[in-house]
Amino acid sequence: MHHNVRYNCRVLFLNRKILLIRPKMLMANHGIYREMRWFSPWSRLRQVEEYFLPRMIQEVTGQDTVPFGDCVLSTKDTCIGTEICAELWNPNSPHIQMGLDGVEIFTNSSASHHELRKADQRVNLIKSATTKSGGIYLYANQRGCDGDRVYYDGCAMVVINGDVVAHGAQFSLDDVEVITATLDLEDVRSYRGELCQPHMEVI
Structure with missing residues (x-):
């Protein structure tokens, strides 16, 4: 409140x-x-x-x-932004403006339930979010039943510049799952630098 x-x-x-x-x-x-x-x-x-x-x-x-x-949170080394669950799916997702403003690491804590092909949509949305303007996306999703008829299907991910570098299980009975990846922020900066370069066509 x-x-x-x-x-x-x-x-x-x-x-x-x-x-x-x-x-x-x-x-x-x-x-x-x-x-x-x-x-x-x-x-x-x-x-x-x-x-x-x-x-x-x-x-x-x-x-x-x-x-x-x-x-967003600024540190000596980088800038970290956050989305929450459905914000990733919105046409005007916060990661768009954050990426344009220099955020390099995006985090998302989600409660996305299982539907056929929905995990594939999530992967594509996160890959797209970092392909367009570069960045690292850390995605965590609930996993397990909610006591009713809904099952949350995990699939935690670490994505950099459109590439999935770590992916958690979709279905599991484990109470806790941790996925890790070692990434270089300079890869994000280099990727963004290439996107910002003017392109010239030779006719």
Whole structure:
């Protein structure tokens, strides 16, 4: 809850500190999803507000307030952005503008359920997101049953510049699965540099 509005959020941590609470901006409201029944979309693009943490969280993190809103995380080495679930599927996905603004690593925590050929669509969307403007995409999806009739089918991925370099299992009984990849950010910068070069035709 933020200003008496309920948002579906992703929380980014580092060393027991909350770096950002990122509310979802584009809701899943089709098929089996009824997200608008429970949550409101964050509509303030590129705006961050101060969020006062509950007292029990303050005691754990030592923080009174944290950033809440649409922003990216800049480090000494790179810039990291985040999408949430259905935002990847939207024609105006956040990764588009983030990539144009220099974000090199995109992360997505998802709850995408199993349908025939849907995993293939996810792979193609993520490959396309990084083929167009370069970048590294880290995708994590829930896996398992929700207690009803829906099964979430995993398929965690690491993709760089349109190439899948690590891929998790789609169906498994394991409680936890971790996939890893060692990548070079210079490959992203080189890829983007080639895309930005003017092309000349010889007639």
